[in-house]
Amino acid sequence: MTVDNYLTDEDRGFLATYDPRAFPPVAVTVDLVVLTVREGELCALLIRRGEPPQRGRWALPGGFVGPGETLDEAAARELAEETGIRAGAHLEQLATFGDPGRDPRMRVVSVAYLALVPDLPTPIAGTDASEARYRPVSDLDGAVLAFDHDRILAEGVERARAKLEYTGLATTFLDEPFTVGDLRRVYETVWGVPLHPANFRRKVLSTPGFVEPTGEKLATGRGWAELYRRGTTAHLHPAIPRPPAA
Amino acid sequence: MTVDNYLTDEDRGFLATYDPRAFPPVAVTVDLVVLTVREGELCALLIRRGEPPQRGRWALPGGFVGPGETLDEAAARELAEETGIRAGAHLEQLATFGDPGRDPRMRVVSVAYLALVPDLPTPIAGTDASEARYRPVSDLDGAVLAFDHDRILAEGVERARAKLEYTGLATTFLDEPFTVGDLRRVYETVWGVPLHPANFRRKVLSTPGFVEPTGEKLATGRGWAELYRRGTTAHLHPAIPRPPAA
DNA sequence: TCAATAGTGTCTATGAGACATTATGCA
DNA sequence: TGCATAATGTCTCATAGACACTATTGA
Numbered sequence: 001m002t003v004d005n006y007l008t009d010e011d012r013g014f015l016a017t018y019d020p021r022a023f024p025p026v027a028v029t030v031d032l033v034v035l036t037v038r039e040g041e042l043c044a045l046l047i048r049r050g051e052p053p054q055r056g057r058w059a060l061p062g063g064f065v066g067p068g069e070t071l072d073e074a075a076a077r078e079l080a081e082e083t084g085i086r087a088g089a090h091l092e093q094l095a096t097f098g099d100p101g102r103d104p105r106m107r108v109v110s111v112a113y114l115a116l117v118p119d120l121p122t123p124i125a126g127t128d129a130s131e132a133r134y135r136p137v138s139d140l141d142g143a144v145l146a147f148d149h150d151r152i153l154a155e156g157v158e159r160a161r162a163k164l165e166y167t168g169l170a171t172t173f174l175d176e177p178f179t180v181g182d183l184r185r186v187y188e189t190v191w192g193v194p195l196h197p198a199n200f201r202r203k204v205l206s207t208p209g210f211v212e213p214t215g216e217k218l219a220t221g222r223g224w225a226e227l228y229r230r231g232t233t234a235h236l237h238p239a240i241p242r243p244p245a246a
Numbered sequence: 247m248t249v250d251n252y253l254t255d256e257d258r259g260f261l262a263t264y265d266p267r268a269f270p271p272v273a274v275t276v277d278l279v280v281l282t283v284r285e286g287e288l289c290a291l292l293i294r295r296g297e298p299p300q301r302g303r304w305a306l307p308g309g310f311v312g313p314g315e316t317l318d319e320a321a322a323r324e325l326a327e328e329t330g331i332r333a334g335a336h337l338e339q340l341a342t343f344g345d346p347g348r349d350p351r352m353r354v355v356s357v358a359y360l361a362l363v364p365d366l367p368t369p370i371a372g373t374d375a376s377e378a379r380y381r382p383v384s385d386l387d388g389a390v391l392a393f394d395h396d397r398i399l400a401e402g403v404e405r406a407r408a409k410l411e412y413t414g415l416a417t418t419f420l421d422e423p424f425t426v427g428d429l430r431r432v433y434e435t436v437w438g439v440p441l442h443p444a445n446f447r448r449k450v451l452s453t454p455g456f457v458e459p460t461g462e463k464l465a466t467g468r469g470w471a472e473l474y475r476r477g478t479t480a481h482l483h484p485a486i487p488r489p490p491a492a
Numbered sequence: 493t494c495a496a497t498a499g500t501g502t503c504t505a506t507g508a509g510a511c512a513t514t515a516t517g518c519a
Numbered sequence: 520t521g522c523a524t525a526a527t528g529t530c531t532c533a534t535a536g537a538c539a540c541t542a543t544t545g546a
Contacts, residue, residue, distance in 0.1 A: 010298050024313045028272050028344065028355050067270045067353070071344045096342040096357050098274065098317045107313070109274050109355065111342050181498075199536060201499070206534095223497045223543050238534075427525070445509060447526070452507090469516045469524045484507070 026107045030075045031062035031149065033094060033156030034083060034115045037173045037189045041136040042160075044153055045082060047129035049146060053104050058135070059146035060153065061126070062110065075113040081126055083117060090116040090172045094156055102148045114156045116172045161190055166239040168210050171230040177214050179225035180204055193243045203240055209233030272353045276321045277308035277395065279340060279402030280329060280361045283419045283435045287382040288406075290399055291328060293375035295392060299350050304381070305392035306399065307372070308356065321359040327372055329363060336362040336418045340402055348394045360402045362418045407436055412485040414456050417476040423460050425471035426450055439489045449486055455479025 034045035046058045061082040065074040071093070080086050091113055098109035123132035137157055143150050164170050170186045171178070184200045204210055211228040218227050280291035292304045307328040311320040317339070326332050337359055344355035369378035383403055389396050410416050416432045417424070430446045450456055457474040464473050 010301060026272050026274050026311075028274070065272075065344065065355075068346055070346065071342065071355075093341055095339055096317065098311065098357070100314055100316065109311075109317075109357075111344070111355075179498085196536070196538090197498075198500080198538085203535085219544070223499095223545085225498055241535075425525085442509070442511095443525075444511085444527080449508085465517070469518085469526095471525055487508075 024107065026109060027103075027105075028065045029062050029108055029110045030065060030071060030078055031060045031097075031110045031112045031152055032075060032078055032082065032115055033060060033112060033153055034079065034117060035137075035156065035160055035173075036117050036119050036134060037186050038119045038134055040185070040189055041138065042157070042190050042192075043134035044137050044140070044156075045123055046133060046135050046145070047082070047123075047125060048131040048133075049128065050125075050130035051128045054146040056130075057146040058144065060112075060149045061129070061132070063126075063128075065111075071111050075111075075115075079113075079115050082124055082132060083115075084122070084124060085115075085117055088172075089118075090114075090169055094152070094159055097148055097152060099148065110152075112152045112156065114159055116160060116169055118173060118175045161242065164190055164240070165242050166236050168231060168233050168236060171211065174230075176229045177216070177218075177227035178229075179218065179227060180211075181225055183211070183228075187240070191242055195243075200240075203238075207233070207236055207238070210236060270353065272355060273351075274311045274317075275308050275354055275356045276311060276317060276324055277306045277343075277356045277358045277398055278321060278324055278328070278361055279306060279358060279399055280325065280363060281383075281402065281406055281419075282363050282365050282380060283432050284365045284380055286431070286435055287384065288403070288436050289380040290383050290386070290402075291369055292379060292381050292391070293328070293369075293371060294377040294379075295374065296371075296376035297374045300392040302376075303392040304390065306358075306395045307375070307378070309372075309374075311357075317357050321357075321361075325359075325361050328370055328378060329361075330368070330370060331361075331363055334418075335364075336360075336415055340398070340405055343394055343398060345394065356398075358398045358402065360405055362406060362415055364419060364421045407488065410436055410486070411488050412482050414477060414479055414482060417457065420476075422475045423462070423464075423473035424475075425464065425473060426457075427471055429457070429474075433486070437488055441489075446486075449484075453479070453482055453484070456482060 032045070036043050036045070045061060047061050049055050049057050049059050061078060063074070063078050065071060069077070072091075075091055079089065079091060094112040094114040096109060096111045100107060102108065123134065125132040137153065140150070140153065145153065164187060170183060170190070173186045174182055180201050181197070183204060184195055184197060187200070188195055209231040210233055211231050214227045214229055216227045217224050278291070282289050282291070291307060293307050295301050295303050295305050307324060309320070309324050311317060315323070321337055325335065325337060340358040340360040342355060342357045346353060348354065369380065371378040383399065386396070386399065391399065410433060416429060416436070419432045420428055426447050427443070429450060430441055430443060433446070434441055455477040456479055457477050460473045460475055462473045463470050
């Protein structure tokens with residue numbers, strides 16, 4: 001999208017005398033809250049900082065927005081660089097954090113993104129990270145991350161929990177095909193509450209477009225289960241209500 | 247919030263050699279979607295640009311974020327400057343828009359905020375605006391605003407419509423005290439659909455903390471009505487569902 | 493044979509939606 | 520008196536939640 005066609009002659013004259021460097025320096029970054037479900041735990045992708053400031057501390061992956069990039073493009077690039085995922089994952093803007101002093105280098109305004117990815121894409125440590133790992137979010141209570149990343153992570157987790165209620169995004173945590181039990185365990189893990197298997201099954205299958213049956217069955221562990229693929233419905237009607245307590 | 251206590255000696259040495267101006271220049275602004283309900287219409291506060299670029303075009307109010315300001319503080323300052331409102335209105339971050347080329351002057355990343363205000367705070371034209379007015383959002387279909395402000399406004403309106411379902415924010419559109427009918431007309435105006443008065447009343451009054459009775463009655467137009475104040479509940483349980491069609 | 497999970501059926505409580513009825517005050 | 524609105528009460532239908540029961544497979 002460009003607005004060049006809207007430039008008037010007055011605009012062009014004005015721009016010729018305009019000095020962008022007259023403003024105080026600000027950097028714009030994207031930070032990623034990458035969530036996955038792994039071994040019954042909701043996990044976030046974290047990197048151990050390999051450069052100062054706060055070298056050695058765990059932080060969210062992220063980086064500067066390139067001059068020609070949109071914010072969404074910068075987030076997708078960072079996600080690909082850190083996880084190898086180029087498509088299929090869910091990626092949405094979360095919120096923007098810009099308190100003065102949140103980064104000691106300079107004024108840094110960070111646009112946070114939330115990504116939901118299936119289990120086991122092996123994370124890749126970038127150039128400024130010494131290590132990259134998925135860590136359970138339950139291990140991350142209290143101020144343990146660099147900068148204000150604890151707060152960003154908390155907002156991402158809460159957004160993800162809320163979105164499972166009224167969207168079909170829980171399926172983006174799973175590799176296809178999956179069973180209704182797999183999907184239920186995603187909900188139970190993200191929300192941290194047990195759900196009634198029978199009622200959950202009835203609600204999922206009665207929501208058109210949530211999951212699509214493959215017609216196949218899988219013998220897994222005890223018993224067997226029908227297999228499904230992701231549906232096409234983004235918005236769930238009716239929603240799957242989240243039980244009150246955790 | 248500051249992170250200075252976390253600086254290591256290594257950090258301090260690193261910062262001494264750090265040049266913030268090495269990055270391409272970016273400006274950070276806040277833009278405001280200020281919504282109110284007035285004469286049966288959902289209206290947005292717009293200013294007519296008094297300076298280039300796009301002088302004479304209608305735009306959202308907004309401005310640059312000051313060096314020592316948080317983003318929330320900058321938004322609250324702009325809201326006060328344009329409307330005179332210093333407290334009582336609802337103000338929340340909406341989303342961030344940073345496409346290259348969205349502003350012809352330079353790379354501008356704009357953090358959009360959504361404000362819901364009662365009717366009739368007379369808007370104030372700022373230094374860079376020749377005029378400020380509340381205009382019905384129904385008049386603003388199509389690309390009529392400066393920059394990408396049509397898209398920002400659309401997101402703000404949709405956020406407001408969605409939030410009425412599960413929060414008590416509709417009361418922030420009203421001066422106190424108000425009647426249940428007043429509150430219903432807010433919903434009908436924002437959503438653009440008629441609601442059943444009896445069912446609406448039952449749902450509002452059965453939701454604890456949504457509205458608080460004053461015990462007084464008001465003779466208004468035909469008949470009379472009981473008066474209420476805003477309650478304290480932010481989250482509505484159960485939600486007030488939005489009818490499907492518009 | 494037992495255990496664990498998948499899948500099916502049923503009952504109850506709750507709330508949404510629709511409608512009927514009464515009360516009130518102004519034109 | 521007529522009418523528009525507020526306020527109250529009642530009925531039906533859909534769904535959430537709880538529970539019972541059967542089927543299947545591996546230990």
